[in-house]
Amino acid sequence: MPVRVVESSAPSQVSGASSGNTLPQACSLLTVGQTFSGTQNVSSLQNEKDEAWRVNVCIQGCDLDHGYLCGTMEALNVPMADTPVVTFWEGEIVDGKNYTFFTGKWEATPEDDIRHWTKFPSFSPLLSRVEADGGKTLDLSSYQYIFMRWKEQYFVNVGEDCGLTIAGFYYVCFSCSDGSISGFYYDPKSSPFQKLELKATNAGRSGFSFSTYEFQ
Numbered sequence: 001m002p003v004r005v006v007e008s009s010a011p012s013q014v015s016g017a018s019s020g021n022t023l024p025q026a027c028s029l030l031t032v033g034q035t036f037s038g039t040q041n042v043s044s045l046q047n048e049k050d051e052a053w054r055v056n057v058c059i060q061g062c063d064l065d066h067g068y069l070c071g072t073m074e075a076l077n078v079p080m081a082d083t084p085v086v087t088f089w090e091g092e093i094v095d096g097k098n099y100t101f102f103t104g105k106w107e108a109t110p111e112d113d114i115r116h117w118t119k120f121p122s123f124s125p126l127l128s129r130v131e132a133d134g135g136k137t138l139d140l141s142s143y144q145y146i147f148m149r150w151k152e153q154y155f156v157n158v159g160e161d162c163g164l165t166i167a168g169f170y171y172v173c174f175s176c177s178d179g180s181i182s183g184f185y186y187d188p189k190s191s192p193f194q195k196l197e198l199k200a201t202n203a204g205r206s207g208f209s210f211s212t213y214e215f216q
Contacts, residue, residue, distance in 0.1 A: 029179035038198035067098030086156040094147040100134030116171040148172040
């Protein structure tokens with residue numbers, strides 16, 4: 001979902017070497033076609049009133065072997081938009097093999113990474129190892145949480161002059177137990193720590209689905 005610019009249980013080897021198989025476990029709720037619904041709080045520091053946009057997410061592709069995920073994000077009640085705003089995003093799954101907890105791009109420093117990851121309670125058991133090497137020696141294959149970064153690539157149904165930005169990216173934590181997703185948006189030019197909260201839905205699996213879009 002584009003963001004308005006404003007001015008202004010532990011893994012099996014937290015303390016041991018990696019076994020070489022660090023890919024996250026397969027999860028039935030992290031598959032192509034799965035949908036999620038929730039909100040993103042976009043309140044700025046200058047605005048004391050909470051403002052949240054309703055958000056729908058649909059997974060379009062998932063390749064755990066290569067740490068890849070992609071999908072669409074639809075923001076509904078965006079004040080400056082006449083219609084829901086849809087973006088296409090690509091995700092990096094933190095697995096110690098393809099991607100670590102250190103972003104290394106998108107203007108994010110290791111300090112930024114730690115500052116955002118530590119906002120997830122499930123990250124606490126991993127902190128010391130991540131500070132040491134980004135988590136390269138962690139075995140996350142049996143962990144009940146999957147950490148990711150989502151980077152929006154382009155607007156699907158509106159132009160870039162819509163008044164919104166997709167310059168930043170999301171730090172994301174996915175719960176394998178209930179399919180819930182929490183995330184924090186990072187962009188130095190936008191309100192900090194905009195929180196994304198989503199829950200898995202049955203849309204598309206019981207007669208309901210989001211709109212379909214043709215990607216070019």
